[in-house]
Amino acid sequence: MEVKARAPGKIILSGEHAVVHGSTAVAASIDLFTHVCLRFPSQTENVDALKLHLKDVGLEFSWSIERLKEALSQVCCPFSSVPSSCTTESLKSLSSLVDEQSFPEAKIGIASGAYAFLWLYTSILGFKPATVVVTSDLPLGAGLGSSAAFCVALSAAFLSLSNSVSLDVSQKGWLTYKESELELLNKWAFEGEKIIHGKPSGIDNTVSTYGNMIQFKSGSLTRIKTTMPLKMLITNTKVGRNTKALVAGVSERTLRHPDPMTSVFNAVDSISKELSTVIQSPASDNISLTEKEEKLGELMEMNQGLLQCMGVSHASIETVLRTTLKYKLASKLTGAGGGGCVLTLLPTLLSATVVAKVVKELESSGFQCFTATIGGEGVQICFDGSS
Numbered sequence: 001m002e003v004k005a006r007a008p009g010k011i012i013l014s015g016e017h018a019v020v021h022g023s024t025a026v027a028a029s030i031d032l033f034t035h036v037c038l039r040f041p042s043q044t045e046n047v048d049a050l051k052l053h054l055k056d057v058g059l060e061f062s063w064s065i066e067r068l069k070e071a072l073s074q075v076c077c078p079f080s081s082v083p084s085s086c087t088t089e090s091l092k093s094l095s096s097l098v099d100e101q102s103f104p105e106a107k108i109g110i111a112s113g114a115y116a117f118l119w120l121y122t123s124i125l126g127f128k129p130a131t132v133v134v135t136s137d138l139p140l141g142a143g144l145g146s147s148a149a150f151c152v153a154l155s156a157a158f159l160s161l162s163n164s165v166s167l168d169v170s171q172k173g174w175l176t177y178k179e180s181e182l183e184l185l186n187k188w189a190f191e192g193e194k195i196i197h198g199k200p201s202g203i204d205n206t207v208s209t210y211g212n213m214i215q216f217k218s219g220s221l222t223r224i225k226t227t228m229p230l231k232m233l234i235t236n237t238k239v240g241r242n243t244k245a246l247v248a249g250v251s252e253r254t255l256r257h258p259d260p261m262t263s264v265f266n267a268v269d270s271i272s273k274e275l276s277t278v279i280q281s282p283a284s285d286n287i288s289l290t291e292k293e294e295k296l297g298e299l300m301e302m303n304q305g306l307l308q309c310m311g312v313s314h315a316s317i318e319t320v321l322r323t324t325l326k327y328k329l330a331s332k333l334t335g336a337g338g339g340g341c342v343l344t345l346l347p348t349l350l351s352a353t354v355v356a357k358v359v360k361e362l363e364s365s366g367f368q369c370f371t372a373t374i375g376g377e378g379v380q381i382c383f384d385g386s387s
């Protein structure tokens with residue numbers, strides 16, 4: 001039995017970090033996916049292990065079912081129909097399982113992904129032998145929601161072969177889950193994100209689950225639809241960083257300066273709400289598309305200024321901002337910052353020559369530029385092996 005799942009990455013148009021502290025944020029899925037292939041061995045194969053192959057980072061793990069039961073029977077609740085949180089005690093058991101697999105020092109950041117995998121797998125499917133292969137179109141740890149896409153795609157694959165959802169496995173092509181099942185899937189993915197991020201807001205797993213564009217505040221989503229074409233240049237500074245550490249850094253700054261940080265978060269809330277209104281309002285005689293794009297660009301710049309206040313910008317991000325500003329283009333970091341990716345709004349009337357010049361200049365600084373389609377499908381699964 002084999003199933004494939006895919007879940008998209010995301011961009012945050014406004015509100016990262018502040019959303020962890022209760023502000024509104026606006027995010028959209030992009031057409032770059034994390035793919036998971038889950039296969040149960042046939043009885044004749046006589047396999048008694050759970051194998052994980054993380055192709056993007058060149059890591060392979062194999063745990064005997066006996067060892068998994070020994071380490072996790074006391075701390076995890078197999079076939080749990082309600083998403084369960086990984087406790088500190090469970091995390092210790094997960095880390096001993098990963099550590100004993102001779103994990104290379106240079107790839108230590110990936111360990112939390114392996115913990116999330118083990119937690120989701122054993123909680124949803126118990127101690128069943130299987131092989132799971134993960135690949136991604138997304139750069140890892142660059143602000144495009146690779147951790148959430150990973151958790152959403154894993155949850156989708158595991159749930160599809162569990163008793164918690166009912167799916168017609170004879171259907172062909174990419175399938176979507178029912179609304180109630182998406183809610184369950186999103187909750188499981190959030191438990192995985194908690195293992196990787198520490199204190200996620202839930203926006204990344206939610207937009208990866210549902211796709212399209214969402215406004216998100218205090219754990220609840222509102223689906224929104226843009227009336228304007230949104231074209232963003234995505235620049236990967238290639239400076240590695242870790243979302244968990246950046247989120248913790250903002251929380252520490254908030255403890256040191258509660259009043260000013262509360263004002264910063266309130267300002268971000270207003271920016272996100274206004275941005276959401278601008279992108280949803282129809283262009284009319286009174287307000288042209290160009291004016292809407294100018295407003296959007298200005299709101300992105302204002303949000304970037306506040307992200308600097310939170311301490312999550314980086315010299316590489318500032319270089320991208322300075323470069324794009326020379327061409328009068330508005331930019332902001334996206335995701336957790338500290339390096340990673342920067343968004344630049346490409347107005348509809350901007351000529352291809354100017355775009356090529358900006359890209360050339362950014363790439364000459366060692367950055368990588370690309371565009372992605374904004375606001376497509378959320379998570380999907382496929383049983384027929386043809387996709």
Ligand SMILES: Nc1ncnc2c1ncn2[C@@H]1O[C@H](COP(=O)(O)OP(=O)(O)OP(=O)(O)O)[C@@H](O)[C@H]1O
Pocket residue numbers: 034054055056057109110111112113114134135136139140141142143144145146147148150196197204241242243244334335336337
């Ligand atoms: N394809 C993958 N293979 C293995 N591990 C992955 C994969 N995708 C994500 N991960 C896990 O997620 C971690 C990166 O998550 P992190 O939250 O730091 O960055 P991000 O999700 O890409 O950016 P952001 O959270 O800012 O959107 C990796 O270190 C790894 O543990």
Ligand SMILES: C[C@@](O)(CCO)CC(=O)[O-]
Pocket residue numbers: 012015016017018019020143145197199200201202203204243247334335336
């Ligand atoms: C930095 C952050 O706001 C977004 C990361 O993509 C963290 C979160 O919301 O979980």
Ligand SMILES: [Mg+2]
Pocket residue numbers: 145146147148197204243
């Ligand atoms: Mg992440």
